[in-house]
Amino acid sequence: MKPVVWGVLSTAKIGIEKVIPEMLASPLVELRAIASRSLPSAQAAAGQLGIQQAYGSYEDLLADPAIEAIYNPLPNHLHVPLTLQAAAAGKHVLCEKPFALSADEALTVQAAATRVHIEEAFMVRHHPQWQRARELVRTGRIGTPRAVQVFFSYFNDDGANIRNQAAIGGGALYDIGCYAVLAGRYLFEAEPLRVVSLVDRDPAMGVDRLTSALLDFGGGRQVSFTVSTQSVPFQRVQVVGTTGRIELFIPFNAARGGQMRLALDEGGALDGSGVTVETLPAAEQYRLEVEAFSRRVRAGTPPDASGLGDAVAQARVIDALWQSERSGGWKSVE
Numbered sequence: 001m002k003p004v005v006w007g008v009l010s011t012a013k014i015g016i017e018k019v020i021p022e023m024l025a026s027p028l029v030e031l032r033a034i035a036s037r038s039l040p041s042a043q044a045a046a047g048q049l050g051i052q053q054a055y056g057s058y059e060d061l062l063a064d065p066a067i068e069a070i071y072n073p074l075p076n077h078l079h080v081p082l083t084l085q086a087a088a089a090g091k092h093v094l095c096e097k098p099f100a101l102s103a104d105e106a107l108t109v110q111a112a113a114t115r116v117h118i119e120e121a122f123m124v125r126h127h128p129q130w131q132r133a134r135e136l137v138r139t140g141r142i143g144t145p146r147a148v149q150v151f152f153s154y155f156n157d158d159g160a161n162i163r164n165q166a167a168i169g170g171g172a173l174y175d176i177g178c179y180a181v182l183a184g185r186y187l188f189e190a191e192p193l194r195v196v197s198l199v200d201r202d203p204a205m206g207v208d209r210l211t212s213a214l215l216d217f218g219g220g221r222q223v224s225f226t227v228s229t230q231s232v233p234f235q236r237v238q239v240v241g242t243t244g245r246i247e248l249f250i251p252f253n254a255a256r257g258g259q260m261r262l263a264l265d266e267g268g269a270l271d272g273s274g275v276t277v278e279t280l281p282a283a284e285q286y287r288l289e290v291e292a293f294s295r296r297v298r299a300g301t302p303p304d305a306s307g308l309g310d311a312v313a314q315a316r317v318i319d320a321l322w323q324s325e326r327s328g329g330w331k332s333v334e
């Protein structure tokens with residue numbers, strides 16, 4: 001396969017530390033350029049990582065005719081605006097999560113999504129541990145799936161961090177609650193019908209720092225989650241069925257090239273004696289993600305807006321969770 005020519009918008013930490021090294025290591029990717037609001041920053045990043053071209057504005061990078069695909073790891077409020085600009089320039093876009101601040105905002109990309117491939121960058125979907133968990137659910141190894149429970153937390157109260165700025169889409173629900181919503185949608189392979197949330201906001205910064213929610217998927221299927229930006233780092237996904245249980249120990253921040261472990265309890269003994277621990281093949285989820293997107297671009301199949309459809313479905317659930325915070329009650333997912 002001829003490598004896809006990529007450009008990266010900004011010197012975001014996630015790009016520099018995780019995604020760009022995988023792009024550079026992949027034979028399916030030719031990383032041509034990086035842009036920053038500041039040319040010296042772009043040049044420093046390009047020099048450090050060995051990227052051919054540095055641009056001093058996002059617009060300059062988007063004007064480069066050699067670039068076919070864009071990786072957009074900008075702060076959340078710039079995901080849709082820059083995705084739209086990139087699509088208008090004819091570029092495919094892999095955009096960081098959360099794709100949009102609302103479903104309405106996501107839908108503004110609809111017309112573009114039939115001309116270029118657009119996808120929300122949920123790397124976890126590409127990790128073997130998520131794929132194995134879904135396979136176990138699909139093949140009935142835990143009986144009928146009933147409940148997905150997600151916990152995801154870290155501690156960051158730095159007011160300068162994008163996660164702690166309400167005006168640009170900060171807070172726990174956008175940053176990590178989106179993974180909990182995704183876990184339920186991915187494992188049940190369905191959409192929630194209604195949700196209720198309980199939100200604690202940082203009094204000074206205004207962002208949600210502790211958010212819990214219930215998602216009713218109908219048919220006796222429920223997701224419950226707690227996410228926090230001001231708690232000790234911890235993460236787990238549990239999937240409980242009528243006859244078994246699956247546990248993912250590091251569901252979101254799988255170590256680079258690490259072998260993740262998944263527990264399958266088919267016995268239900270309270271002392272854990274019925275638990276089998278599977279070690280999954282070594283994998284790098286960011287590499288798998290950019291390679292899957294590159295293959296889609298090269299496959300030549302016309303964009304079908306399914307990537308956007310998935311991002312809109314995610315955003316609808318998050319919209320409903322915010323509405324529930326305001327009303328204090330259950331909210332239908334529209």
Ligand SMILES: NC(=O)c1ccc[n+]([C@@H]2O[C@H](COP(=O)([O-])OP(=O)(O)OC[C@H]3O[C@@H](n4cnc5c(N)ncnc54)[C@H](OP(=O)(O)O)[C@@H]3O)[C@@H](O)[C@H]2O)c1
Nearest residue numbers: 010011012013014015036037073074075076096097098162
């Ligand atoms: N999938 C994952 O595993 C994962 C992990 C972490 C983060 N993320 C997502 O990736 C995105 C970036 O997160 P990050 O932690 O890498 O962010 P970050 O280090 O703060 O980088 C954001 C970049 O955006 C640019 N920018 C443009 N306008 C800005 C503004 N008003 N304020 C701050 N920066 C601005 C800056 O680059 P220039 O100065 O170079 O223009 C900045 O370096 C977020 O959407 C986040 O949700 C995803």
